Amino acid sequence: MVERANRKAERGATQGGSEIMRRDSAHPPPSRRATAAPKKTIALVYDFDGTLSPKPMQEYAFLPKLGIEPKEFWAECARISKAERADVLITYMHLLYKKAKEKGVRVDRADLVAQGKKVELYPGVAQWFDAMHAYVKKRAGDSGIVVKHYLISSGLTEIIEGTKIYPHFANVFASEYWFDAYDLPFPKRVISDTGKTQFLFRINKGLEDLSESINAHMPEALRPIPFSNFIYFGDGDTDVPSMALLKKNGGHAIAVHGPDESEAKCVELFKAGRCDFYAAADYRKASDLWKRTCLLLDRIIADVRVREEARGL
């Protein structure tokens, strides 16, 4: 939390400087690493819309502010992207501001951050992050095993920054606008479904600064967080590339569905081998999601200890 707060202050000083431009000091680049990484960090990686929050984040404040029905907005996005053969995510980012301009509503970075306060979260989400730290501490003792939370979302960085859970993330990778480059804000970064996997590799290799190339080969021994230490949380088809990457590399995934919604999509993901478990998006203690996550954490902690033991022989 302290590390996060410091980085938040740093961002304020650089005005608009991106969170993801900052290196996690626990993971120096390979050139500065003398020996193999200890691999004692567990990464819990979350999708946002539908996973931590019931609805797409733009539906809580942005679209109501413009007086637009969400269903109509998303249908228009789909229609335009099909007709123009345009990327659907770039289309939504463009259309949001085009609509705002048409309505004479000015929405800047500060407005978007303020909108984050209106975003609803599933039950227990606000307490979940600290609870997972406490669980790992309780189970792993003073072994040095720690948990870090990451968010990878096609939604908007600025809205996420305004939510109360933002300080819990070691890093947030989300779509973002340039606010001063053009008349209408211009997409600075767009995180697509397959693009999400780039950030899984960045976490895996400790290359969280986007200015660092991700493509150079890095031996497994030097990667600070092996994929087997990952648990990914997602709610649907947009998470399939991330789930597939992790599952194929010894990682873990849990699919969630709204507590009052159909579990059909989760069952489909489970049957296709995309996830280890699925559960209702209820993050409160002793829920199915809680118990299944803890089961995977126990397994990861045991794997880390087995590796440590073997290393000492």
Ligand SMILES: [Mg+2]
């Ligand atoms: Mg989602």
